[in-house]
Amino acid sequence: MNGSRRAFLATAGGVFLGGLAGCMGFPGGGGTDETTPTDAATTTDDVATSDTGGDLSDLELRYETLASGFTSPVDVAIPEAFDGDRRFVVDQPGRVWLHDETGLRTDPYLDLGDRVVDVGGYDERGLLGVAFHPAFADNGRLFLRYSAPSRSGTPSNFSHTFVLSELTVDPEATTVSGDSERTLLEIPQPQSNHNAGALAFGPDGYLYVAVGDGGGANDEGRGHVDDWYDALDGGNGQDVQSNLLGSVLRIDVDSEGGVTGDEDKPYGIPDDNPLVGRAGLDEQYAWGLRNPWRLSFDGDDLYVADVGQAQWEEVNVVEAGGNYGWNVREGAHCFRASTCPTETPDGEPLVDPVLEYPHAARGPSGVAIIGGYVYRGDEIPALSGAYVFADWQSQERLFAARPQASKPWDIAEIPITDLDGGGKNVLAFGRDPAGELYVCTSGNRGVTGTAGTLNRLRPL
Incomplete structure (x- = not known):
């Protein structure tokens, strides 16, 4: 049901900023709780780093706004299949928009608005992530993560159903339909928040899926x-046998049948996943997470930002079988x-984050971490090798940190001097x-109208 972009953007309500604030502990939030380098060296934590970056303390950057008019742009995928010339922006109400050399296309690239739960005002659900198969140029396969109305198997008192699905489309098309959708995984979601939603293919060719703890406060209550x-009732983050919540999953979308081929699963499970042959659910790769809002790879290193409840925000470099502490710990x-x-x-062991910052302090602080990427470009040499991220309450600043031998890594605050029309909230x-x-x-903190933008990070 592809309507024009102009008609949609003129009528859609904004939803994500308030939802993000609530799920991540922002005050008054809706009634909830509170490309691989070839010259990389290695720290004692086996994290890829670079010796070419400069001092971050005096760095200032700017935004070059490429497109605007989105409701709530919660993800952008830039497949290698098109040499970076196509940028696919995920808008939370259920649409993916294509920005290319012609600008922002008039019609949505993909419209799944009729399959995603209705979202508006304060809401953390919706279309939350997209990943293109590494061989997309040849096979046209893309993967989506969204919140659907409750499906069969989701208890009647739960909020909705987590859906991971696959489409096969014409790789060269500028608009596609959802007719080929095939559901790969459904997870009952007890509450509406802590949905995570990021998807990424690793250098091993497997798909990594971030899953929140099921929502609510303290990792307890309905569905926990x-x-x-x-010491605390409940704990999806610390449970690996009952459900897939509070975890990063790792699956093989190029095969079927689980591990042995005898299971009725539309995906395979790598036989080196940490719980294969042990007590626990085979899909799980790492756990002890609350609301992993965005994950990314830098070579073999998997960066996962996990949103805290009321005091600490954190980033983990995730390894197979790692337990990152929630709800025993918040940060370290x-x-x-x-x-x-x-x-x-x-x-x-409960693994310490590689970096963390508090909710109330001088220096780097905030209320809701937004995970980013390690910079590997040429335009901002001083940023080379640094992990760049933000807080939802960043207000004209980003954060950056380079791997170092001890934890937590030092965090630099980087001002965004020229917003060029880009919004303040990342x-x-x-x-x-x-x-x-x-x-x-x-x-727009009120999450209304069409205030969402796609920006390129530039030197000042």
């Missing part, structure tokens, strides 16, 4: 199972307790095949 940590700190364990009863980042960065923003 009991875990091993008795005990959650709602003066003391807490540093490992599970089985002796598996929602997502993208990186093109040349390593240059793009920023999706909104200029």
Whole structure:
């Protein structure tokens, strides 16, 4: 049901900024809680780094606004198949827009508005992520993550159904339909928030899927199972057997049948996933996460930003089988307790984040982390090798950090001196095949109208 862009953007309501604030602990938030380098060196944490970057402390950058008029641009994918010349912007109400050498196309590239839950005002659901198959130019396969009305198998008192699906389309088309959609995975979502939604293909060719803890406060309440940590009731983040919530999943979309081929699954599971052959769900790659808002690869390194509840925001460089602590810990700190364990009863460590920042402090601080990418471009040499990210409340600044031997890494604040029409509130980042960065923003905290923009990060 493809309407014109002008007609849609003139009538669509904004939804994401308020939703983001609520899910991530922003005050008054809707009634909820609170391209691989060839010359890389390695730190003691085996994180790829670069010796070519400059001092970040005096760096100032600007936005070059490429397109505007979005409701809530929560993701941008820039496939290598088109040498970075096509940028696909995910707008939360259910549409993907194409920006190319002609500008922003008049009609949506893909319209799934009739399959996504109705969103408006404060809402964290919607179309949340897209990933193009590494061989998209040949096979036309793309993958989507969205919130659907409750499907069969989702309890009647739950909010909605998490859907991961696949389309096969004409790779050269500038508009496509959803007629070929095939559902790969459904997860019952007990509450409306903490939906995560990022998708990314790793250098191993497998698809990585970020899944939030099911919503609500403290990882407890409706739809949250009991875990091993008795100090708090519930804990999807610490449970690996009952559901897939609070985790990063890793699946093989180029095969079917789970691990053995005997299971009725429309995807395969890599036999080196950490829980294969052990107690737990085979799809899980890492866990102990609350609301992993955006993930990205830099070579073999998987960066996952996890939104805190009320005190700490964090970024993890995720490894297979890593337990990142929620809801025992928030960042590297005990959650709602003066003391807490540093490992599970089985002796598996709770992994510290590589960087964190508080909600209230001088210097880097905020309320809701927005995960980004490591910069690998040529236009901003001083930024080379730094992980660039933001806080939803950034207000004309970004953050950057370079890998270092000890944790947490130092964080630099980078002013955005010229917004060029781009909004102040960052929602997502993208990186093109040349390593240059793009920023999706909104200029309206009220999440109304058409304040969303796609911007390219430029030197001042």
